Amino acid sequence: MDASFADPSLFAGAWTGLSAMASPELWLLALAGVFLGMTVGVLPGFGPPAAMALLFPLVYVLDPLPGIALLAGIFYGAKYGGAVTSILIGIPGEADAVATLFEGHPLALGGKARQALSVATMASFTGGVSASIGIVLLAPVLSGAALFLGPGGRAAIMACALLLVACTGPGGFRRNLAMIFLGLALALPGMDPVYGEARLTFGQWRLSGGVELTSLLLGMFGLGDLLDALMSGSQNTTSERADSVPALNRFSTIMAALRGSLIGFVTGLVPCGAGVTASFASHALEKRLSRHPERFGKGAWEGLAGPEASNNAAAMASFAPLLLLGLPTNPIMAALLGALTVVGVAPGPSLPNEQPAFYWGLIFCLFLGNAFLLLLGLGLAGFWARLARLPFRLLWPAVLTLCLTGSYVGADGMSGPAQCVLFGALAVFLKRHACSPAPLVLAFVLGPRLETHLMQTLLSGW
Amino acid sequence: MLRFRDLLFRHTLRVTLLLTGASAFLAAPPAFSAGLPGSGLWPRVVGIGLVVSALLLPKEKNARPILTADARRGARNLALSCLLWTVLVPSVGWTAATLLTGTLACRSGGCSLKESLILSLSLSASLWFGMERLLHWPLPKGALFSLLSGV
Numbered sequence: 001m002d003a004s005f006a007d008p009s010l011f012a013g014a015w016t017g018l019s020a021m022a023s024p025e026l027w028l029l030a031l032a033g034v035f036l037g038m039t040v041g042v043l044p045g046f047g048p049p050a051a052m053a054l055l056f057p058l059v060y061v062l063d064p065l066p067g068i069a070l071l072a073g074i075f076y077g078a079k080y081g082g083a084v085t086s087i088l089i090g091i092p093g094e095a096d097a098v099a100t101l102f103e104g105h106p107l108a109l110g111g112k113a114r115q116a117l118s119v120a121t122m123a124s125f126t127g128g129v130s131a132s133i134g135i136v137l138l139a140p141v142l143s144g145a146a147l148f149l150g151p152g153g154r155a156a157i158m159a160c161a162l163l164l165v166a167c168t169g170p171g172g173f174r175r176n177l178a179m180i181f182l183g184l185a186l187a188l189p190g191m192d193p194v195y196g197e198a199r200l201t202f203g204q205w206r207l208s209g210g211v212e213l214t215s216l217l218l219g220m221f222g223l224g225d226l227l228d229a230l231m232s233g234s235q236n237t238t239s240e241r242a243d244s245v246p247a248l249n250r251f252s253t254i255m256a257a258l259r260g261s262l263i264g265f266v267t268g269l270v271p272c273g274a275g276v277t278a279s280f281a282s283h284a285l286e287k288r289l290s291r292h293p294e295r296f297g298k299g300a301w302e303g304l305a306g307p308e309a310s311n312n313a314a315a316m317a318s319f320a321p322l323l324l325l326g327l328p329t330n331p332i333m334a335a336l337l338g339a340l341t342v343v344g345v346a347p348g349p350s351l352p353n354e355q356p357a358f359y360w361g362l363i364f365c366l367f368l369g370n371a372f373l374l375l376l377g378l379g380l381a382g383f384w385a386r387l388a389r390l391p392f393r394l395l396w397p398a399v400l401t402l403c404l405t406g407s408y409v410g411a412d413g414m415s416g417p418a419q420c421v422l423f424g425a426l427a428v429f430l431k432r433h434a435c436s437p438a439p440l441v442l443a444f445v446l447g448p449r450l451e452t453h454l455m456q457t458l459l460s461g462w
Numbered sequence: 463m464l465r466f467r468d469l470l471f472r473h474t475l476r477v478t479l480l481l482t483g484a485s486a487f488l489a490a491p492p493a494f495s496a497g498l499p500g501s502g503l504w505p506r507v508v509g510i511g512l513v514v515s516a517l518l519l520p521k522e523k524n525a526r527p528i529l530t531a532d533a534r535r536g537a538r539n540l541a542l543s544c545l546l547w548t549v550l551v552p553s554v555g556w557t558a559a560t561l562l563t564g565t566l567a568c569r570s571g572g573c574s575l576k577e578s579l580i581l582s583l584s585l586s587a588s589l590w591f592g593m594e595r596l597l598h599w600p601l602p603k604g605a606l607f608s609l610l611s612g613v
Binding site: 172197199226230459 | 475479482485486490499500501503504508509511515516519522527533534537539540541543547548552563567568572585586589598599601
């Protein structure tokens with residue numbers, strides 16, 4: 001075990017991270033990330049993966065820490081956006097926000113929309129901060145344990161992660177397994193990561209660079225969601241009013257948020273659709289613990305605070321396996337892993353030692369981002385409510401332009417938009433066949449790493 | 463009795479996955495070179511996995527979704543906008559292509575001319591400012607610009 005990750009370097013690393021936080025550019029970008037994430041997350045028809053995909057190309061033009069801080073902000077900002085649409089419109093941006101809908105929407109219908117938004121914001125903050133503290137405390141243990149793993153162990157962890165995703169994903173085991181293999185197959189063309197030889201390029205030099213991650217993300221989540229919304233007519237608007245009043249002021253609600261944070265943190269460390277599992281588990285637990293379970297489903301505050309805290313805690317906790325094991329637990333973390341590769345950061349157990357400014361800077365950015373989330377969520381509740389009612393006809397040309405321009409920037413050429421359109425069509429095709437694109441994206445990002453570790457293991461034992 | 467189009471819909475995914483898996487397996491370089499695992503080993507494993515998982519796919523029970531006229535029009539407009547932007551960017555440049563495609567997309571989406579112009583202008587201007595001025599990322603100016611400016 002690497003002894004240099006013991007306490008002394010922890011304080012030294014934390015100090016380096018704090019020094020990195022002195023940059024005003026970093027604060028601005030963290031704020032911008034949270035704001036942009038909340039904005040895209042609130043827009044009808046778009047969830048956190050779409051938010052991340054639309055703004056992913058920015059990472060190409062920013063320094064590592066500000067770039068990743070921006071993307072991380074977009075992630076949890078968009079998660080909060082999902083809660084806003086769940087509460088106000090009754091349509092969750094993604095599965096994680098379904099449990100928020102159970103209590104949040106009845107509260108909004110009862111004229112307590114702003115109060116429900118406030119409770120959701122404060123619960124998200126509680127979950128986010130608790131999980132960030134958890135990462136700081138857990139990091140030395142996780143990092144130390146990961147250092148014992150060789151390439152074989154890492155390959156086994158990645159394979160287990162993919163298997164867990166196949167078992168717990170929304171499409172059913174057999175469909176998810178097919179999507180995982182399709183994702184692995186899409187990662188094949190281009191340069192072999194071990195020998196550096198071109199393969200499966202079919203004599204086309206354009207294919208030697210392989211499939212662009214930016215185009216895949218924008219196509220699958222940006223253009224795919226847009227095309228799906230246009231074809232299924234699920235463009236939603238709301239006429240709910242966001243009424244005023246107070247916030248998280250009951251002891252039972254605070255306790256629910258803390259319990260939710262713990263559930264979220266533990267499940268967030270495991271690749272099994274953590275947010276959904278955590279939020280449903282938290283809702284069920286709150287109902288069981290409540291003295292008035294009959295109020296659940298009609299607007300129980302504990303039932304709103306618990307799942308919302310667990311949802312955000314799971315999102316934050318998923319940074320630990322990403323940074324310390326290089327293991328993404330959901331498609332958004334897979335995109336972040338791709339972004340880390342783009343900016344030249346190698347996630348793994350030695351990251352806190354090799355790049356302490358980046359690692360600790362990002363951990364502090366998680367705290368900072370949660371504070372921004374609280375400020376923007378509480379301060380601009382009325383604005384989010386109005387934004388959620390924006391007509392779809394005004395949105396889709398903007399999303400289309402962002403997708404095409406973003407994929408152009410990602411690929412630095414016209415092959416990006418072409419791939420983006422192809423993947424958009426593929427996403428709709430897969431959804432029509434009840435297949436979720438999430439396992440595909442996860443496998444696409446993990447594929448080259450899994451292959452590298454597997455080949456290293458085979459070659460060392462040959 | 464199933465109609466041919468419904469039958470086709472039910473088997474398209476399986477056939478697509480089978481073909482992809484078979485291509486990955488057959489077009490891969492040799493699995494072993496000089497007695498060691500080569501660069502073709504992993505593609506072959508993935509190819510076999512894809513073929514097996516395609517065969518294991520559950521039987522499609524859903525019928526082919528019927529698209530409404532609005533849905534068809536929406537998808538067509540989106541596809542046309544993508545095509546137009548992709549064709550226009552290399553020739554007239556990013557700014558003109560985005561402005562024109564944005565305006566046409568807004569119009570086809572049901573916006574008024576005023577709304578369309580304001581939206582596409584503000585979107586193009588803010589994206590151009592963000593990319594070119596703030597992030598210093600050059601957006602394509604197009605062959606026409608190069609021709610006119612003599613570059």
